[in-house]
Amino acid sequence: MNKIRVAIADDHPFILLGVEHLLQRCPEIQVCFKSETIGQLLQLLVEVPVDVLVCDYEFEGDPYADGLNLLDRIRRVAPTLRVVFLSTHSSTHIISAALNAGAAGFVGKGPEGFVSLIAAIRAAKNKSVFLPDSIANKMLRATTRAAQGGSSLNLLSKNESTVVRMICDGMSIATIAERLNRSPKTVSNQKNAGMKKLGARNDVELVTIVREWSCS
Secondary structure: OOOEEEEEEOOOHHHHHHHHHHHHOOOOEEEEEEEOOHHHHHHHHHHOOOOEEEEEOOOOOOOOOOHHHHHHHHHHHOOOOEEEEEEOOOOHHHHHHHHHOOOOEEEEOOHHHHHHHHHHHHHHHOOOOEOOHHHHHHHHHHHHHHHOOOOHHHHOOHHHHHHHHHHHOOOOHHHHHHHHOOOHHHHHHHHHHHHHHHOOOOHHHHHHHHHHHHHO
């Protein structure tokens, strides 16, 4: 039996060990290498051929660490490699963008994700795309809501929506507070509430989500 050659990349050593331990229990999978940095990963991909890469979506300490940029960098050294992201991200916008960019799957860093990981690798090897049931259902609900004319932006209050859009225009908390005649703490709270409702973990994700919905 030809084994599925797999590489693992994550900047958290415990995640690397956990995933490696899980995959080594599957007789049809061969773990070829694991990496804690993007630089090391890209070098090893040149030297060691693999079929599927299980990779963290975001690496700390790398200025180009998001998954979309990483997919582009991987394609340059391993054009046919199938990539399954293992991530704490849950935003449907982030997941959708990754799949549209060519990711073979998106699995959460939780119990369901680890249970689904071997299935995700098998699907990737077979040129399919894999999502765990919880993520697939979440994506379906978002698609249905969009088809019905809804938007995640509608979840925001009027004040939250104003603050979020001003943040996306590049304004600071202090500037927004001055323009809206609100305290910086109030503006910060409204921003954080908006980010939570939209599933954004930082300003970059927030801008991406708002732009996607605004163009849809």
